[in-house]
Amino acid sequence: MSRTFFYNNKPIVIATSSICGPKESKGAIADFVECKLQSDTFGEKTFEKAEIRMLNTVITNCINNAGLKNGDVDAVLAGDLLDQIICSTFAVRGLNCGYLGVYTACASFVESLILGGALIDGKYMNRVVCGTSSHFSTAERQYRYPLELGCTRPPQSQWTVTGGGACLLCLEGFGPKLSCGTVGKIVDFGVTDTNNMGAAMAPSACDTIYTHFQDTNRSPEYYDLIITGDLGTLGTRLLKHLLLEKGIDISKQHVDCGEMVYNICEKEYQGGSGAGCSSLVFCSYIYNLMCQNKIKKVLLVATGALLSSLSCQQGESIPGVSHAVALEI
Amino acid sequence: MSRTFFYNNKPIVIATSSICGPKESKGAIADFVECKLQSDTFGEKTFEKAEIRMLNTVITNCINNAGLKNGDVDAVLAGDLLDQIICSTFAVRGLNCGYLGVYTACASFVESLILGGALIDGKYMNRVVCGTSSHFSTAERQYRYPLELGCTRPPQSQWTVTGGGACLLCLEGFGPKLSCGTVGKIVDFGVTDTNNMGAAMAPSACDTIYTHFQDTNRSPEYYDLIITGDLGTLGTRLLKHLLLEKGIDISKQHVDCGEMVYNICEKEYQGGSGAGCSSLVFCSYIYNLMCQNKIKKVLLVATGALLSSLSCQQGESIPGVSHAVALEI
Numbered sequence: 001m002s003r004t005f006f007y008n009n010k011p012i013v014i015a016t017s018s019i020c021g022p023k024e025s026k027g028a029i030a031d032f033v034e035c036k037l038q039s040d041t042f043g044e045k046t047f048e049k050a051e052i053r054m055l056n057t058v059i060t061n062c063i064n065n066a067g068l069k070n071g072d073v074d075a076v077l078a079g080d081l082l083d084q085i086i087c088s089t090f091a092v093r094g095l096n097c098g099y100l101g102v103y104t105a106c107a108s109f110v111e112s113l114i115l116g117g118a119l120i121d122g123k124y125m126n127r128v129v130c131g132t133s134s135h136f137s138t139a140e141r142q143y144r145y146p147l148e149l150g151c152t153r154p155p156q157s158q159w160t161v162t163g164g165g166a167c168l169l170c171l172e173g174f175g176p177k178l179s180c181g182t183v184g185k186i187v188d189f190g191v192t193d194t195n196n197m198g199a200a201m202a203p204s205a206c207d208t209i210y211t212h213f214q215d216t217n218r219s220p221e222y223y224d225l226i227i228t229g230d231l232g233t234l235g236t237r238l239l240k241h242l243l244l245e246k247g248i249d250i251s252k253q254h255v256d257c258g259e260m261v262y263n264i265c266e267k268e269y270q271g272g273s274g275a276g277c278s279s280l281v282f283c284s285y286i287y288n289l290m291c292q293n294k295i296k297k298v299l300l301v302a303t304g305a306l307l308s309s310l311s312c313q314q315g316e317s318i319p320g321v322s323h324a325v326a327l328e329i
Numbered sequence: 330m331s332r333t334f335f336y337n338n339k340p341i342v343i344a345t346s347s348i349c350g351p352k353e354s355k356g357a358i359a360d361f362v363e364c365k366l367q368s369d370t371f372g373e374k375t376f377e378k379a380e381i382r383m384l385n386t387v388i389t390n391c392i393n394n395a396g397l398k399n400g401d402v403d404a405v406l407a408g409d410l411l412d413q414i415i416c417s418t419f420a421v422r423g424l425n426c427g428y429l430g431v432y433t434a435c436a437s438f439v440e441s442l443i444l445g446g447a448l449i450d451g452k453y454m455n456r457v458v459c460g461t462s463s464h465f466s467t468a469e470r471q472y473r474y475p476l477e478l479g480c481t482r483p484p485q486s487q488w489t490v491t492g493g494g495a496c497l498l499c500l501e502g503f504g505p506k507l508s509c510g511t512v513g514k515i516v517d518f519g520v521t522d523t524n525n526m527g528a529a530m531a532p533s534a535c536d537t538i539y540t541h542f543q544d545t546n547r548s549p550e551y552y553d554l555i556i557t558g559d560l561g562t563l564g565t566r567l568l569k570h571l572l573l574e575k576g577i578d579i580s581k582q583h584v585d586c587g588e589m590v591y592n593i594c595e596k597e598y599q600g601g602s603g604a605g606c607s608s609l610v611f612c613s614y615i616y617n618l619m620c621q622n623k624i625k626k627v628l629l630v631a632t633g634a635l636l637s638s639l640s641c642q643q644g645e646s647i648p649g650v651s652h653a654v655a656l657e658i
Contacts, residue, residue: 002403003427005453046643074331075512083412084637085432086645089515093648098332098512100440101432103414111429115444122451124334142639183404183427186418308413310471314375316415319422 004182004215011120013327014173015066016283017058021136021162024272024280027262032284033163034061040137040162048082051135055080055091055164058283059131062166066127066173071096073168074125077116079108079132081139081160081275083308091133106201106230107184107304108132109165109279110323114181117325120169121178133164134274143194143309157195158232158273161261165276165283176290176298176327182212186306188319194312197273198235201303204320205231206242208301212324213248220250224295227286229278229302229322230258232270257281278302290329298327333511333544340449342656343502344395345612346387350465350491353601353609356591361613362492363390369466369491377411380464384409384420384493387612388460391495395456395502400425402497403454406445408437408461410468410489410604412637420462435530435559436513436633437461438494438608439652443510446654449498450507462493463603472523472638486524487561487602490590494605494612505619505627505656511541515635517648523641526602527564530632533649534560535571537630541653542577549579553624556615558607558631558651559587561599586610607631619658627656 018033025036035057042050055078063073075098078088085101092099102111112130119125137147139160145151169178187204205228213219220226231239236256243250257278258271282300289295301324312318347362354365364386371379384407392402404427407417414430421428431440441459448454466476468489474480498507516533534557542548549555560568565585572579586607587600611629618624630653636645 002455048639048643079432081413082637083639084410084434084635086635086637086640089635089648090640090645093515093517095515097514099433099515099650100444100512101437103408103430103432104428105413108430115429115447118444118447118451118453122447122453124447124451126331183429185426186422186424186428188422306413306415306418308411308415310377310412311415311419314377316419319418321428 002215003211004180006180007117007121007178009121009171010177010179011117011169011171012173012177013167013175014170015062016165016167016287017061017065018165018280018284019054019058019163020280024161024163024261028260029281029285032288047135047137051087051133051138052090055087055131055133058164058166059091059129062129062168066168073097073127073129075100076129077102077112079103079112079275081134087133104321105304105306106273106275106277107302107321107323108275110300110302110325113325114183114323116169117178117181120171127168127170129166129168131166132275132279134160134276136160136162139274154195155269156234158197158258158270160274161272161277161280163276163280165279167283176329179326179328182208182324184208184321184323186319186321188317190317192317197305198232198270199238200305200318201231201320202235202238202242205239205301205303205322208322208324209243210246220248220253223253223297223299225255226250226253226299228256230273231256231303232258234270296329300325300327331544332540333509335509336446336450336507338450338500339506339508340446340498340500341502341506342496342504343499344391345494345496345616346390346394347494347609347613348383348387348492349609353490353492353590357589358610358614361617376464376466380416380462380467381419384416384460384462387493387495388420388458391458391497395497402426402456402458404429405458406431406441408432408441408604410463416462433650434633434635435602435604435606436631436650436652437604439629439631439654442654443512443652445498446507446510449500456497456499458495458497460493460495461604461608463489463605465489465491468603483524484598485563487526487587487599489603490601490606490609492605492609494608496612505658508655508657511537511653513537513650513652515648515650517646519646521646526634527561527599528567529634529647530560530649531564531567531571534568534630534632534651537651537653538572539575549577549582552582552626552628554584555579555582555628557585559602560585560632561587563599625658629654629656
């Protein structure tokens with residue numbers, strides 16, 4: 001069994017686009033975000049329609065940023081947190097291209113990069129767009145409580161990022177290149193607290209990062225940054241602890257998108273989460289740093305907590321899955 | 330833009346496994362199904378846990394049927410109709426391999442074949458399993474009404490198949506080979522009747538089949554069978570009509586898994602549907618016919634209706650997407 005593979009032709013991320021809500025617009029990476037919304041409804045009647053419009057905006061902008069137009073890409077690979085990933089469905093409807101829906105919760109962005117990368121690398125397609133989104137208000141009312149209840153949030157909770165990102169992969173142009181990917185395995189430590197996503201996801205992040213280093217004979221020093229998706233503050237501590245037990249110290253290279261996306265204050269507790277968290281941070285700040293040659297080698301590890309309100313009601317624990325992709329410039 | 334691509338090394342379906350519920354066990358293809366359940370709860374406390382066990386059973390059996398064991402495959406690509414595709418999540422948990430969740434509703438099976446095929450064909454992975462499932466009782470109570478209500482079904486409705494299938498792809502062995510795939514585009518004819526999936530999906534099936542013939546310079550005569558996923562009786566009529574308008578007559582080659590899966594009687598009206606419909610029929614009857622050389626060239630077109638209960642409540646129409654894959658022996 002091998003979960004890691006190398007890309008022979010190294011697909012290039014030639015363009016990205018990012019979008020975020022008003023709260024994220026005050027965050028640490030806001031200066032690098034292409035489209036900052038003043039209202040989290042984006043002029044739509046419902047939060048769901050707002051998220052659809054957000055994802056559609058980054059996909060369309062990303063295509064335009066690459067100097068292309070609707071009809072010039074072969075397929076969009078997209079995912080989100082809503083039931084039946086309807087946000088992706090309706091964001092892609094109207095685009096003249098193929099559609100492949102992906103879902104591994106907040107790990108969906110890197111899943112789309114791994115699969116999209118294979119489609120480009122193997123020359124099955126010429127241009128694909130990979131994108132994900134999330135929205136605090138759509139996720140909160142679907143997974144937890146009606147927004148109107150104004151429930152108190154426990155200190156281990158994270159704040160679902162209102163935002164998203166998309167990037168365009170092809171074999172010609174300038175940008176960070178995908179060098180290899182490690183597909184995540186489902187890891188279940190028996191966490192049942194739906195407010196503690198960090199603890200649910202950290203073991204899978206540990207498994208994927210450890211597997212990646214084993215399969216590639218690399219060590220943390222190989223990378224300038226090892227970026228996890230949305231472990232948050234507590235999850236990050238758990239990940240570092242679990243990896244140290246296996247003899248791997250990532251403390252010098254590690255950052256977490258969930259920790260970066262907000263100016264950490266009490267209200268968000270552990271930081272950001274959501275399928276749009278890693279895509280927002282990668283498609284804005286990280287992509288910018290890489291294109292400017294400030295960082296050259298990145299391991300992006302998106303982390304997903306696999307649950308639905310029904311699986312929790314039926315007494316299931318919350319397994320995690322994390323996919324990793326290495327980008328180099 | 331090109332949505333069709335050819336596999337260079339032609340991944341082989343070396344093994345399959347199929348499972349179905351009591352109702353499907355009386356259907357036309359039942360003799361070819363590996364595992365026929367006497368109860369649709371499969372000894373579990375909930376229908377959801379039953380569906381999870383069903384999908385886990387076909388994935389595990391498929392690996393065993395190939396003479397392999399847990400840990401011998403690189404990844405499972407799976408999808409289902411439940412929110413956050415939790416059926417796939419919990420079916421794959423415990424397997425020592427990578428996990429890639431896919432979702433385009435009832436087109437998920439062919440999406441998993443197209444993507445899994447690319448991973449094998451490009452030699453990124455050595456062995457992958459592709460599988461999907463559905464369950465009448467989980468789908469009915471998630472998408473429509475509580476089962477206890479005993480609602481009257483309108484004549485345009487279909488019956489969600491309790492069943493599923495999985496197949497193992499690799500580059501060495503005996504079995505039908507994937508020769509090419511056509512990724513579906515989202516097509517929206519504005520259908521809003523959640524009971525009329527056939528009408529929602531037929532336009533996308535037409536688009537994918539037409540695109541496939543254009544991209545490959547093939548005609549219906551090239552194939553022994555053109556198999557749609559779950560259009561049902563009405564959807565099939567619409568598809569044939571739409572294709573005839575474009576000058577393509579598939580009436581001699583076309584069959585529909587939804588029409589095949591039951592002995593058509595009044596109760597199921599239009600026939601079967603669900604993410605497990607095409608995987609059940611392909612992994613049992615069709616695979617058997619191909620391995621016996623009774624049919625040699627097949628175009629499998631899984632058809633998906635992209636909706637959630639929320640998207641319908643918010644007034645959205647139901648777009649369709651259909652993916653096609655060509656198999657030859």
